[in-house]
Amino acid sequence: MNSTRQRIAALLALTFMAQMLLGCGANISTINPEYLTTPGYATPAPGIIGSPNPAYADAQATMDAGQSQLLDLSRKATEASLNISQAANAAAQATQEYNQRQQVELDYQATVISLNIAQAAATQKFIRQQTKMAGEATAVALSSAAAATHSAYLVHVTQTAQAQAILDAQASQTAQAVAASTAYPMTATPFALTQAVLLMQEYDREQKSFVDRVVSPLLPIVATTFALLLLILIIVLARRRFMPVTWPPRLRIVRVNVNPLNMIDGVIKDHDLPLHRIIPSELTPANPSGLPGENTVHVEIVNATEPPFAHWIAEVEHQLATKGGL
Amino acid sequence: MSANHYLPAAQNVAQAIPGILAEQGLDPLISRFVLTETEGGDAWLFVVMDDSISEFLESYAATSVLSHLSTALHGHPVIFSNSYGLRYAVLLSSLPNLPKMIHAHSWLHR
Numbered sequence: 340m341n342s343t344r345q346r347i348a349a350l351l352a353l354t355f356m357a358q359m360l361l362g363c364g365a366n367i368s369t370i371n372p373e374y375l376t377t378p379g380y381a382t383p384a385p386g387i388i389g390s391p392n393p394a395y396a397d398a399q400a401t402m403d404a405g406q407s408q409l410l411d412l413s414r415k416a417t418e419a420s421l422n423i424s425q426a427a428n429a430a431a432q433a434t435q436e437y438n439q440r441q442q443v444e445l446d447y448q449a450t451v452i453s454l455n456i457a458q459a460a461a462t463q464k465f466i467r468q469q470t471k472m473a474g475e476a477t478a479v480a481l482s483s484a485a486a487a488t489h490s491a492y493l494v495h496v497t498q499t500a501q502a503q504a505i506l507d508a509q510a511s512q513t514a515q516a517v518a519a520s521t522a523y524p525m526t527a528t529p530f531a532l533t534q535a536v537l538l539m540q541e542y543d544r545e546q547k548s549f550v551d552r553v554v555s556p557l558l559p560i561v562a563t564t565f566a567l568l569l570l571i572l573i574i575v576l577a578r579r580r581f582m583p584v585t586w587p588p589r590l591r592i593v594r595v596n597v598n599p600l601n602m603i604d605g606v607i608k609d610h611d612l613p614l615h616r617i618i619p620s621e622l623t624p625a626n627p628s629g630l631p632g633e634n635t636v637h638v639e640i641v642n643a644t645e646p647p648f649a650h651w652i653a654e655v656e657h658q659l660a661t662k663g664g665l
Numbered sequence: 666m667s668a669n670h671y672l673p674a675a676q677n678v679a680q681a682i683p684g685i686l687a688e689q690g691l692d693p694l695i696s697r698f699v700l701t702e703t704e705g706g707d708a709w710l711f712v713v714m715d716d717s718i719s720e721f722l723e724s725y726a727a728t729s730v731l732s733h734l735s736t737a738l739h740g741h742p743v744i745f746s747n748s749y750g751l752r753y754a755v756l757l758s759s760l761p762n763l764p765k766m767i768h769a770h771s772w773l774h775r
Binding site: 636637638639640641642643647648650651652654655656658659662 | 668669672675676679680697698699700701702703704707709710711742744746748749752754756
Protein backbone atom coordinates (compact mmCIF):
# COMPACT_ATOMS: atom_id res chain seq x y z
CA MET A 340 0.00 0.00 0.00
CA ASN A 341 2.80 2.39 0.83
CA SER A 342 4.42 1.85 -2.55
CA THR A 343 1.16 2.55 -4.26
CA ARG A 344 0.82 5.83 -2.37
CA GLN A 345 4.36 6.85 -3.25
CA ARG A 346 3.70 6.11 -6.92
CA ILE A 347 0.48 8.13 -6.86
CA ALA A 348 2.31 11.04 -5.22
CA ALA A 349 5.08 10.90 -7.83
CA LEU A 350 2.52 10.82 -10.63
CA LEU A 351 0.78 13.86 -9.18
CA ALA A 352 4.13 15.70 -8.95
CA LEU A 353 5.01 14.92 -12.57
CA THR A 354 1.60 16.06 -13.69
CA PHE A 355 2.06 19.32 -11.80
CA MET A 356 5.46 19.88 -13.44
CA ALA A 357 3.99 19.16 -16.87
CA GLN A 358 1.33 21.77 -16.24
CA MET A 359 3.91 24.30 -15.27
CA LEU A 360 5.86 23.65 -18.45
CA LEU A 361 2.75 24.04 -20.55
CA GLY A 362 2.09 27.30 -18.85
CA CYS A 363 5.56 28.53 -19.78
CA GLY A 364 5.01 27.61 -23.46
CA ALA A 365 1.73 29.52 -23.49
CA ASN A 366 3.42 32.61 -22.23
CA ILE A 367 6.03 32.38 -24.98
CA SER A 368 3.33 32.05 -27.68
CA THR A 369 1.53 35.07 -26.29
CA ILE A 370 4.69 37.13 -26.31
CA ASN A 371 5.87 36.09 -29.82
CA PRO A 372 2.94 35.21 -32.03
CA GLU A 373 5.26 34.14 -34.88
CA TYR A 374 6.40 31.29 -32.72
CA LEU A 375 2.91 29.93 -32.38
CA THR A 376 2.71 26.36 -33.26
CA THR A 377 -0.05 24.22 -34.40
CA PRO A 378 -1.90 22.24 -31.75
CA GLY A 379 0.20 19.40 -30.44
CA TYR A 380 3.59 20.29 -29.10
CA ALA A 381 5.28 17.03 -30.03
CA THR A 382 5.15 17.67 -33.76
CA PRO A 383 6.70 20.92 -35.05
CA ALA A 384 4.66 22.72 -37.56
CA PRO A 385 5.89 22.12 -41.13
CA GLY A 386 7.15 24.94 -43.10
CA ILE A 387 8.48 26.80 -40.06
CA ILE A 388 11.62 28.53 -40.91
CA GLY A 389 14.30 28.44 -38.28
CA SER A 390 15.14 31.70 -36.72
CA PRO A 391 18.71 32.82 -36.43
CA ASN A 392 17.90 34.07 -32.88
CA PRO A 393 19.86 31.89 -30.43
CA ALA A 394 17.38 32.68 -27.71
CA TYR A 395 14.65 31.39 -29.90
CA ALA A 396 16.73 28.32 -30.64
CA ASP A 397 17.41 27.95 -27.01
CA ALA A 398 13.81 28.35 -26.30
CA GLN A 399 12.98 25.99 -29.07
CA ALA A 400 15.52 23.55 -27.69
CA THR A 401 14.14 24.12 -24.27
CA MET A 402 10.71 23.50 -25.64
CA ASP A 403 11.85 20.43 -27.49
CA ALA A 404 13.61 19.20 -24.42
CA GLY A 405 10.61 20.02 -22.35
CA GLN A 406 8.38 18.31 -24.80
CA SER A 407 10.66 15.29 -24.88
CA GLN A 408 10.81 15.36 -21.13
CA LEU A 409 7.07 15.78 -21.05
CA LEU A 410 6.69 12.88 -23.39
CA ASP A 411 9.10 10.95 -21.28
CA LEU A 412 7.21 11.93 -18.20
CA SER A 413 3.99 11.05 -19.91
CA ARG A 414 5.43 7.69 -20.90
CA LYS A 415 6.65 7.18 -17.41
CA ALA A 416 3.31 8.24 -16.08
CA THR A 417 1.67 5.81 -18.43
CA GLU A 418 4.06 3.13 -17.30
CA ALA A 419 3.41 4.05 -13.71
CA SER A 420 -0.26 3.97 -14.41
CA LEU A 421 0.15 0.63 -16.04
CA ASN A 422 2.24 -0.49 -13.16
CA ILE A 423 -0.37 0.82 -10.82
CA SER A 424 -3.09 -1.00 -12.68
CA GLN A 425 -0.90 -4.06 -12.84
CA ALA A 426 -0.21 -3.70 -9.17
CA ALA A 427 -3.90 -3.26 -8.61
CA ASN A 428 -4.55 -6.31 -10.69
CA ALA A 429 -1.81 -8.11 -8.83
CA ALA A 430 -3.22 -6.91 -5.57
CA ALA A 431 -6.67 -7.96 -6.69
CA GLN A 432 -5.26 -11.24 -7.83
CA ALA A 433 -3.57 -11.61 -4.51
CA THR A 434 -6.77 -10.67 -2.73
CA GLN A 435 -8.70 -13.09 -4.90
CA GLU A 436 -6.18 -15.77 -4.24
CA TYR A 437 -6.29 -14.93 -0.58
CA ASN A 438 -10.06 -15.09 -0.67
CA GLN A 439 -9.91 -18.34 -2.54
CA ARG A 440 -7.49 -19.67 -0.01
CA GLN A 441 -9.77 -18.41 2.69
CA GLN A 442 -12.69 -20.04 0.95
CA VAL A 443 -10.78 -23.26 0.57
CA GLU A 444 -9.80 -23.01 4.18
CA LEU A 445 -13.39 -22.34 5.18
CA ASP A 446 -14.55 -25.22 2.99
CA TYR A 447 -12.00 -27.43 4.59
CA GLN A 448 -13.07 -26.30 8.03
CA ALA A 449 -16.74 -26.80 7.06
CA THR A 450 -15.85 -30.24 5.80
CA VAL A 451 -14.04 -30.95 9.01
CA ILE A 452 -16.97 -29.65 11.04
CA SER A 453 -19.40 -31.71 8.95
CA LEU A 454 -17.24 -34.72 9.51
CA ASN A 455 -17.20 -33.95 13.19
CA ILE A 456 -20.99 -33.58 13.20
CA ALA A 457 -21.43 -36.83 11.31
CA GLN A 458 -19.03 -38.53 13.67
CA ALA A 459 -20.90 -37.06 16.64
CA ALA A 460 -24.22 -38.25 15.21
CA ALA A 461 -22.76 -41.67 14.65
CA THR A 462 -21.46 -41.60 18.19
CA GLN A 463 -24.87 -40.60 19.49
CA LYS A 464 -26.53 -43.32 17.46
CA PHE A 465 -24.04 -45.82 18.75
CA ILE A 466 -24.66 -44.61 22.30
CA ARG A 467 -28.40 -44.90 21.79
CA GLN A 468 -28.02 -48.40 20.46
CA GLN A 469 -25.83 -49.27 23.36
CA THR A 470 -28.38 -47.75 25.76
CA LYS A 471 -31.23 -49.62 24.10
CA MET A 472 -29.30 -52.86 24.24
CA ALA A 473 -28.49 -52.19 27.84
CA GLY A 474 -32.18 -51.53 28.56
CA GLU A 475 -33.21 -54.71 26.81
CA ALA A 476 -30.58 -56.61 28.67
CA THR A 477 -31.84 -55.05 31.90
CA ALA A 478 -35.43 -55.99 31.08
CA VAL A 479 -34.41 -59.52 30.26
CA ALA A 480 -32.43 -59.65 33.46
CA LEU A 481 -35.39 -58.28 35.43
CA SER A 482 -37.78 -60.77 33.85
CA SER A 483 -35.34 -63.54 34.55
CA ALA A 484 -35.03 -62.33 38.10
CA ALA A 485 -38.82 -62.18 38.43
CA ALA A 486 -39.14 -65.68 37.02
CA ALA A 487 -36.46 -66.86 39.36
CA THR A 488 -38.23 -65.15 42.26
CA HIS A 489 -41.53 -66.72 41.27
CA SER A 490 -39.88 -70.11 40.99
CA ALA A 491 -38.29 -69.60 44.36
CA TYR A 492 -41.66 -68.59 45.76
CA LEU A 493 -43.28 -71.67 44.28
CA VAL A 494 -40.53 -73.82 45.71
CA HIS A 495 -41.01 -72.10 49.03
CA VAL A 496 -44.77 -72.64 48.89
CA THR A 497 -44.29 -76.26 47.96
CA GLN A 498 -41.83 -76.73 50.75
CA THR A 499 -44.20 -74.98 53.14
CA ALA A 500 -47.03 -77.25 52.02
CA GLN A 501 -44.77 -80.24 52.47
CA ALA A 502 -43.75 -79.03 55.89
CA GLN A 503 -47.40 -78.47 56.77
CA ALA A 504 -48.23 -81.96 55.55
CA ILE A 505 -45.38 -83.34 57.62
CA LEU A 506 -46.64 -81.41 60.64
CA ASP A 507 -50.17 -82.66 60.02
CA ALA A 508 -48.88 -86.20 59.74
CA GLN A 509 -46.91 -85.76 62.92
CA ALA A 510 -49.95 -84.37 64.68
CA SER A 511 -52.08 -87.24 63.40
CA GLN A 512 -49.51 -89.74 64.51
CA THR A 513 -49.26 -88.02 67.87
CA ALA A 514 -53.02 -88.13 68.22
CA GLN A 515 -53.01 -91.78 67.25
CA ALA A 516 -50.26 -92.43 69.77
CA VAL A 517 -52.19 -90.59 72.47
CA ALA A 518 -55.34 -92.48 71.59
CA ALA A 519 -53.45 -95.75 71.62
CA SER A 520 -51.78 -94.91 74.92
CA THR A 521 -55.18 -93.94 76.32
CA ALA A 522 -57.00 -96.95 74.96
CA TYR A 523 -54.39 -99.48 75.81
CA PRO A 524 -54.53 -99.05 79.61
CA MET A 525 -58.32 -98.92 79.40
CA THR A 526 -58.47 -102.47 78.11
CA ALA A 527 -55.33 -104.17 79.17
CA THR A 528 -55.08 -104.30 82.95
CA PRO A 529 -57.22 -103.76 86.04
CA PHE A 530 -55.09 -100.75 86.82
CA ALA A 531 -55.94 -99.39 83.42
CA LEU A 532 -59.59 -100.03 84.14
CA THR A 533 -59.27 -98.03 87.30
CA GLN A 534 -57.57 -95.27 85.36
CA ALA A 535 -60.36 -95.27 82.81
CA VAL A 536 -62.98 -95.03 85.55
CA LEU A 537 -61.09 -92.14 87.10
CA LEU A 538 -60.91 -90.43 83.73
CA MET A 539 -64.63 -90.84 83.17
CA GLN A 540 -65.34 -89.45 86.61
CA GLU A 541 -63.11 -86.50 85.92
CA TYR A 542 -64.93 -85.95 82.62
CA ASP A 543 -68.28 -86.08 84.37
CA ARG A 544 -67.06 -83.60 86.97
CA GLU A 545 -65.93 -81.26 84.23
CA GLN A 546 -69.32 -81.49 82.55
CA LYS A 547 -71.14 -80.80 85.80
CA SER A 548 -68.83 -77.93 86.50
CA PHE A 549 -69.59 -76.46 83.10
CA VAL A 550 -73.32 -76.80 83.64
CA ASP A 551 -73.10 -75.25 87.05
CA ARG A 552 -70.92 -72.35 86.01
CA VAL A 553 -72.28 -71.50 82.58
CA VAL A 554 -75.69 -73.02 81.86
CA SER A 555 -77.37 -72.65 85.23
CA PRO A 556 -76.82 -68.89 85.54
CA LEU A 557 -78.30 -68.39 82.08
CA LEU A 558 -81.49 -70.34 82.67
CA PRO A 559 -83.30 -67.66 84.71
CA ILE A 560 -82.35 -65.01 82.18
CA VAL A 561 -83.65 -67.08 79.29
CA ALA A 562 -86.83 -67.94 81.12
CA THR A 563 -87.44 -64.31 82.03
CA THR A 564 -86.88 -63.18 78.46
CA PHE A 565 -89.22 -65.84 77.10
CA ALA A 566 -91.89 -64.84 79.60
CA LEU A 567 -91.56 -61.19 78.65
CA LEU A 568 -91.85 -61.98 74.95
CA LEU A 569 -94.90 -64.13 75.58
CA LEU A 570 -96.50 -61.37 77.61
CA ILE A 571 -95.86 -58.83 74.88
CA LEU A 572 -97.31 -61.16 72.27
CA ILE A 573 -100.43 -61.69 74.37
CA ILE A 574 -100.86 -57.97 74.85
CA VAL A 575 -100.50 -57.30 71.13
CA LEU A 576 -102.99 -60.00 70.19
CA ALA A 577 -105.47 -58.79 72.78
CA ARG A 578 -105.14 -55.24 71.60
CA ARG A 579 -105.66 -56.20 67.96
CA ARG A 580 -108.71 -58.27 68.85
CA PHE A 581 -110.51 -56.05 71.32
CA MET A 582 -109.44 -52.53 70.55
CA PRO A 583 -111.35 -50.61 67.85
CA VAL A 584 -109.51 -50.23 64.54
CA THR A 585 -108.19 -46.73 64.05
CA TRP A 586 -107.29 -46.34 60.44
CA PRO A 587 -104.88 -43.69 59.42
CA PRO A 588 -106.55 -40.86 57.53
CA ARG A 589 -105.28 -41.94 54.15
CA LEU A 590 -106.69 -45.46 54.55
CA ARG A 591 -110.15 -44.48 55.69
CA ILE A 592 -113.00 -45.58 53.45
CA VAL A 593 -114.68 -42.65 51.84
CA ARG A 594 -118.35 -43.10 51.34
CA VAL A 595 -119.55 -42.17 47.91
CA ASN A 596 -123.08 -41.61 46.86
CA VAL A 597 -123.59 -44.23 44.24
CA ASN A 598 -126.62 -44.24 42.09
CA PRO A 599 -128.62 -47.44 42.28
CA LEU A 600 -128.63 -49.78 39.31
CA ASN A 601 -131.69 -49.58 37.11
CA MET A 602 -132.91 -52.32 34.81
CA ILE A 603 -134.16 -51.10 31.44
CA ASP A 604 -135.55 -53.67 29.00
CA GLY A 605 -133.85 -56.48 30.82
CA VAL A 606 -130.44 -54.73 30.76
CA ILE A 607 -128.88 -53.28 33.84
CA LYS A 608 -128.26 -49.60 33.31
CA ASP A 609 -125.24 -48.54 35.31
CA HIS A 610 -124.99 -44.78 35.78
CA ASP A 611 -121.71 -45.05 37.62
CA LEU A 612 -119.89 -47.64 35.57
CA PRO A 613 -116.37 -46.30 36.21
CA LEU A 614 -117.10 -46.20 39.92
CA HIS A 615 -118.46 -49.72 39.91
CA ARG A 616 -115.41 -50.85 38.01
CA ILE A 617 -113.21 -49.40 40.72
CA ILE A 618 -115.25 -50.79 43.61
CA PRO A 619 -116.40 -54.31 42.76
CA SER A 620 -119.57 -55.35 44.46
CA GLU A 621 -118.37 -58.79 45.45
CA LEU A 622 -114.97 -60.36 44.96
CA THR A 623 -113.93 -63.93 45.37
CA PRO A 624 -110.45 -64.48 46.81
CA ALA A 625 -107.85 -66.08 44.57
CA ASN A 626 -107.15 -68.87 47.02
CA PRO A 627 -110.36 -69.60 48.87
CA SER A 628 -109.82 -70.45 52.50
CA GLY A 629 -111.05 -73.68 53.98
CA LEU A 630 -110.35 -77.33 53.52
CA PRO A 631 -110.34 -78.78 50.01
CA GLY A 632 -113.22 -81.05 50.81
CA GLU A 633 -115.51 -78.23 51.84
CA ASN A 634 -117.75 -76.69 49.18
CA THR A 635 -117.28 -73.11 50.21
CA VAL A 636 -117.82 -71.64 46.73
CA HIS A 637 -121.32 -70.42 46.30
CA VAL A 638 -122.80 -71.30 42.96
CA GLU A 639 -126.10 -69.72 42.06
CA ILE A 640 -128.60 -71.82 40.16
CA VAL A 641 -130.73 -69.66 37.92
CA ASN A 642 -133.40 -70.18 35.38
CA ALA A 643 -132.12 -70.20 31.83
CA THR A 644 -135.11 -68.32 30.55
CA GLU A 645 -134.61 -65.28 32.70
CA PRO A 646 -133.59 -62.18 30.77
CA PRO A 647 -129.88 -61.73 31.42
CA PHE A 648 -129.07 -65.42 31.44
CA ALA A 649 -131.04 -66.11 28.31
CA HIS A 650 -128.86 -63.55 26.52
CA TRP A 651 -125.74 -65.11 27.96
CA ILE A 652 -126.77 -68.59 26.86
CA ALA A 653 -127.70 -67.42 23.40
CA GLU A 654 -124.36 -65.70 23.00
CA VAL A 655 -122.25 -68.63 24.14
CA GLU A 656 -124.26 -71.08 22.06
CA HIS A 657 -123.71 -68.85 19.07
CA GLN A 658 -119.99 -68.72 19.75
CA LEU A 659 -119.89 -72.46 20.32
CA ALA A 660 -121.64 -73.03 17.01
CA THR A 661 -119.42 -70.65 15.06
CA LYS A 662 -116.03 -71.16 16.65
CA GLY A 663 -116.45 -74.62 18.04
CA GLY A 664 -115.48 -73.54 21.54
CA LEU A 665 -112.47 -74.53 23.50
CA MET B 666 -135.03 -78.18 33.90
CA SER B 667 -133.09 -78.38 37.12
CA ALA B 668 -129.35 -77.96 37.26
CA ASN B 669 -128.94 -79.45 40.66
CA HIS B 670 -127.34 -82.59 39.38
CA TYR B 671 -124.58 -80.43 37.85
CA LEU B 672 -123.96 -78.59 41.11
CA PRO B 673 -121.06 -80.76 42.37
CA ALA B 674 -119.28 -80.42 39.06
CA ALA B 675 -119.96 -76.69 39.00
CA GLN B 676 -118.53 -76.30 42.48
CA ASN B 677 -115.43 -78.22 41.54
CA VAL B 678 -114.95 -76.01 38.53
CA ALA B 679 -115.64 -72.90 40.60
CA GLN B 680 -112.99 -73.93 43.09
CA ALA B 681 -110.45 -74.66 40.40
CA ILE B 682 -110.83 -71.61 38.19
CA PRO B 683 -109.21 -68.98 40.49
CA GLY B 684 -106.08 -71.06 40.78
CA ILE B 685 -105.95 -71.66 37.04
CA LEU B 686 -106.27 -67.95 36.32
CA ALA B 687 -103.60 -67.16 38.87
CA GLU B 688 -101.27 -69.65 37.17
CA GLN B 689 -101.71 -67.63 33.99
CA GLY B 690 -100.70 -64.46 35.78
CA LEU B 691 -104.24 -63.11 35.89
CA ASP B 692 -105.93 -61.68 38.92
CA PRO B 693 -109.01 -63.86 39.60
CA LEU B 694 -111.45 -61.03 40.25
CA ILE B 695 -114.60 -63.13 40.19
CA SER B 696 -117.94 -61.65 41.14
CA ARG B 697 -120.14 -64.73 41.16
CA PHE B 698 -120.73 -68.20 39.78
CA VAL B 699 -124.00 -68.86 37.98
CA LEU B 700 -125.19 -72.33 37.00
CA THR B 701 -128.02 -72.88 34.58
CA GLU B 702 -129.36 -75.53 32.28
CA THR B 703 -131.05 -74.92 28.99
CA GLU B 704 -134.10 -76.66 27.65
CA GLY B 705 -131.80 -78.62 25.35
CA GLY B 706 -130.01 -80.05 28.35
CA ASP B 707 -126.83 -78.00 28.11
CA ALA B 708 -125.52 -77.03 31.53
CA TRP B 709 -123.51 -73.83 31.62
CA LEU B 710 -121.48 -72.46 34.46
CA PHE B 711 -120.94 -68.72 34.07
CA VAL B 712 -117.95 -67.31 35.92
CA VAL B 713 -118.88 -63.63 36.13
CA MET B 714 -115.79 -61.46 36.30
CA ASP B 715 -115.52 -58.06 37.86
CA ASP B 716 -115.72 -55.12 35.51
CA SER B 717 -112.32 -53.89 36.63
CA ILE B 718 -110.65 -56.50 34.43
CA SER B 719 -111.86 -54.61 31.38
CA GLU B 720 -108.56 -52.78 31.37
CA PHE B 721 -106.85 -56.11 30.71
CA LEU B 722 -109.60 -57.61 28.58
CA GLU B 723 -107.25 -58.96 25.92
CA SER B 724 -105.24 -60.88 28.50
CA TYR B 725 -108.33 -62.50 30.00
CA ALA B 726 -109.83 -63.32 26.61
CA ALA B 727 -106.63 -64.67 25.09
CA THR B 728 -106.92 -67.94 23.25
CA SER B 729 -104.05 -69.38 25.24
CA VAL B 730 -105.88 -68.68 28.50
CA LEU B 731 -109.09 -70.26 27.23
CA SER B 732 -107.16 -73.29 26.00
CA HIS B 733 -105.39 -73.62 29.32
CA LEU B 734 -108.70 -73.37 31.19
CA SER B 735 -110.29 -76.02 28.99
CA THR B 736 -107.31 -78.34 29.42
CA ALA B 737 -107.28 -77.88 33.18
CA LEU B 738 -111.02 -78.54 33.32
CA HIS B 739 -110.67 -81.91 31.62
CA GLY B 740 -111.62 -80.70 28.18
CA HIS B 741 -114.84 -78.86 29.01
CA PRO B 742 -115.40 -76.11 26.43
CA VAL B 743 -114.66 -72.62 27.77
CA ILE B 744 -115.89 -69.46 26.08
CA PHE B 745 -115.25 -65.84 27.00
CA SER B 746 -118.19 -63.49 26.59
CA ASN B 747 -118.04 -59.73 26.87
CA SER B 748 -121.56 -58.53 26.14
CA TYR B 749 -123.63 -57.37 29.12
CA GLY B 750 -120.64 -58.02 31.34
CA LEU B 751 -117.46 -60.04 31.31
CA ARG B 752 -117.61 -63.74 32.04
CA TYR B 753 -116.31 -67.15 31.25
CA ALA B 754 -118.80 -69.81 30.22
CA VAL B 755 -117.97 -73.45 30.91
CA LEU B 756 -120.09 -76.12 29.29
CA LEU B 757 -120.47 -78.78 31.96
CA SER B 758 -122.62 -81.13 29.94
CA SER B 759 -121.34 -83.08 27.00
CA LEU B 760 -121.32 -81.56 23.58
CA PRO B 761 -124.55 -82.01 21.64
CA ASN B 762 -124.40 -85.19 19.64
CA LEU B 763 -124.92 -84.75 15.97
CA PRO B 764 -127.10 -87.25 14.14
CA LYS B 765 -125.05 -90.04 12.61
CA MET B 766 -127.10 -90.08 9.39
CA ILE B 767 -129.40 -87.68 7.60
CA HIS B 768 -131.69 -89.02 4.89
CA ALA B 769 -131.09 -87.01 1.81
CA HIS B 770 -134.55 -87.36 0.27
CA SER B 771 -136.30 -86.11 3.38
CA TRP B 772 -133.96 -83.11 3.41
CA LEU B 773 -134.57 -82.50 -0.31
CA HIS B 774 -138.37 -82.75 -0.06
CA ARG B 775 -138.52 -80.16 2.68
